[in-house]
Amino acid sequence: MHELVIVVPLLLVAVFLARKYPTHLFSKSGLISSLILLGFILTLALIELILRFIGLF
Numbered sequence: 001m002h003e004l005v006i007v008v009p010l011l012l013v014a015v016f017l018a019r020k021y022p023t024h025l026f027s028k029s030g031l032i033s034s035l036i037l038l039g040f041i042l043t044l045a046l047i048e049l050i051l052r053f054i055g056l057f
Contacts, residue, residue, distance in 0.1 A: 004041065011038050
């Protein structure tokens with residue numbers, strides 16, 4: 001959990017910078033990789049939430 005507190009804001013900053021400076025070198029690849037990692041983290045968090053909810057019953 002502690003890693004997520006650090007990683008998510010850094011990925012959000014990477015997305016913001018990639019959108020602000022689209023012509024810079026590796027901006028597009030940084031944007032794509034940041035969005036993929038954010039999506040992966042969100043998916044895993046959602047699955048964990050569902051599993052914990054199901055475990056209550």
